[in-house]
Amino acid sequence: MFNYLALTIVCMGFVQVSHAEVIGTEQLISSEAREAAMTRIESIVMRDDVRQQLSNLGVSQEVVLARVDRMTDSELASFESSLSQGIVGGDALAVIGAVFLVLLILELVGVTDIFKSI
Amino acid sequence: MSHAGPRRPAHSHIRWRTVFTVFAGTVLAACSTSPDTVRDYGALTQTIELSDTPFIPQERYQCGPAALLTVLSVAGATPPLDEVVERVYLPGSRGSLQAEITATVRAYGRIPYVIDASMSAITSEIQAGRPVMVLQNLGVSWLPRWHYSVVVGINPLADQVVLRSGTDARRKTSTNTFLRTWSRSDYWGLVVLRPGELPANPEPQRYLQAVAGLEATGRYHDALSGYDAALTRWPDSTIALYGAATANYQLGQLAPAIHYYQRILVTEPDHLSARNNMAYALFESGHYVDALVNIQEVILRAHEDDPLLGQYLASRDELCARVSIIDPPVDKAEGYCTTAGE
Numbered sequence: 086m087f088n089y090l091a092l093t094i095v096c097m098g099f100v101q102v103s104h105a106e107v108i109g110t111e112q113l114i115s116s117e118a119r120e121a122a123m124t125r126i127e128s129i130v131m132r133d134d135v136r137q138q139l140s141n142l143g144v145s146q147e148v149v150l151a152r153v154d155r156m157t158d159s160e161l162a163s164f165e166s167s168l169s170q171g172i173v174g175g176d177a178l179a180v181i182g183a184v185f186l187v188l189l190i191l192e193l194v195g196v197t198d199i200f201k202s203i
Numbered sequence: 204m205s206h207a208g209p210r211r212p213a214h215s216h217i218r219w220r221t222v223f224t225v226f227a228g229t230v231l232a233a234c235s236t237s238p239d240t241v242r243d244y245g246a247l248t249q250t251i252e253l254s255d256t257p258f259i260p261q262e263r264y265q266c267g268p269a270a271l272l273t274v275l276s277v278a279g280a281t282p283p284l285d286e287v288v289e290r291v292y293l294p295g296s297r298g299s300l301q302a303e304i305t306a307t308v309r310a311y312g313r314i315p316y317v318i319d320a321s322m323s324a325i326t327s328e329i330q331a332g333r334p335v336m337v338l339q340n341l342g343v344s345w346l347p348r349w350h351y352s353v354v355v356g357i358n359p360l361a362d363q364v365v366l367r368s369g370t371d372a373r374r375k376t377s378t379n380t381f382l383r384t385w386s387r388s389d390y391w392g393l394v395v396l397r398p399g400e401l402p403a404n405p406e407p408q409r410y411l412q413a414v415a416g417l418e419a420t421g422r423y424h425d426a427l428s429g430y431d432a433a434l435t436r437w438p439d440s441t442i443a444l445y446g447a448a449t450a451n452y453q454l455g456q457l458a459p460a461i462h463y464y465q466r467i468l469v470t471e472p473d474h475l476s477a478r479n480n481m482a483y484a485l486f487e488s489g490h491y492v493d494a495l496v497n498i499q500e501v502i503l504r505a506h507e508d509d510p511l512l513g514q515y516l517a518s519r520d521e522l523c524a525r526v527s528i529i530d531p532p533v534d535k536a537e538g539y540c541t542t543a544g545e
Contacts, residue, residue, distance in 0.1 A: 106514075106517075107449060107479070108476045108479055108480055109418060109419055110414075110415040111415040111418065111419040112476075113442070113445060114408075114415055119510070
């Protein structure tokens with residue numbers, strides 16, 4: 086009986102080791118989606134007019150992108166959809182487009198201190 | 204009458220919203236009626252109604268479970284209502300969350316597919332025999348009254364939709380009113396598919412994501428049927444191939460798993476997740492050295508900022524640990540486990 090028990094424990098241990106953790110399809114999809122979202126956000130943040138506005142406010146692109154990078158997948162998705170909504174609105178309000186976009190970005194990544202310092 | 208109160212996703216940009224509204228209010232004011240692209244009935248010219256759809260009257264506040272059981276039972280899953288209530292109903296908020304609804308659909312081995320935001324998407328599903336569960340807001344945006352119901356019929360001539368709604372077995376609503384209430388949930392609409400069944404107008408990414416949810420919850424047989432169906436429609440879809448490979452692997456069917464991973468790697472040799480999993484499939488089928496060659500290749504090709512790098516390294520450690528205890532020792536294995544660069 087004891088032997089049987091011991092064998093069971095050994096087997097359980099072995100099963101844990103041998104249970105290969107392949108990368109599941111869901112994980113693949115979400116990591117690809119994250120990468121694509123990051124690329125789209127980067128392309129917006131790297132725009133010349135946006136960069137200019139950011140530097141006027143004393144914020145570097147790196148700070149913004151680092152913050153975006155730290156977001157969870159769902160935060161990132163929400164950020165991106167808000168950003169694209171902002172861009173749609175920005176088209177209609179072309180005059181203040183870049184300023185608006187920058188304020189939006191800063192608001193979304195939580196660099197709110199900027200408003201106190203200016 | 205019912206009050207479902209799904210928690211809307213928390214937005215971190217409420218303040219921004221306010222700012223935006225002030226600036227853009229005039230621009231957006233024109234958007235309060237649904238655009239023609241949403242209203243369009245598609246190819247439908249005649250009245251259509253799925254009269255066989257069961258009617259499950261809701262109890263107080265529980266329109267979510269009742270509507271969900273309606274669409275589940277059309278897809279052949281008929282759990283008792285109590286059980287569905289337990290899974291999706293949140294007494295605190297007197298309602299159900301969309302995420303809990305899709306999770307429950309998966310728990311019954313069905314695929315929850317969120318349809319496109321249009322009348323024609325509903326029409327196509329109904330024409331395919333599937334009623335559509337929808338989330339409506341019967342109140343106004345600032346005083347919401349969330350409600351789940353099921354669209355079972357459309358009459359394009361009278362501009363009406365027919366709903367199983369609350370305690371109404373057959374509520375007729377004008378399309379305009381319906382669209383106004385539906386728009387406030389961002390047109391959230393769900394169909395329940397049997398594994399192997401595709402939606403009327405499937406969007407590949409969204410469909411495969413729904414199937415991947417089945418795989419992630421351990422329903423490998425159901426997931427495999429879903430991926431197989433995807434491969435009949437999109438034979439070269441990398442995600443569908445990957446899913447079919449992974450579901451096969453999890454079912455211990457190593458030959459088809461290797462076949463599908465191989466199909467990805469032929470066209471995308473840098474698909475590191477596929478190569479990582481390929482290493483496992485080869486290892487399990489006794490091709491130890493091939494497995495180690497592949498996992499070493501993954502680590503050599505990986506960028507240092509690859510979010511999955513940690514996982515690749517863990518894979519190599521695991522496979523090397525396992526090969527080291529194989530008796531008799533595997534020829535040449537040592538080399539792949541000591542020289543791999545980190």
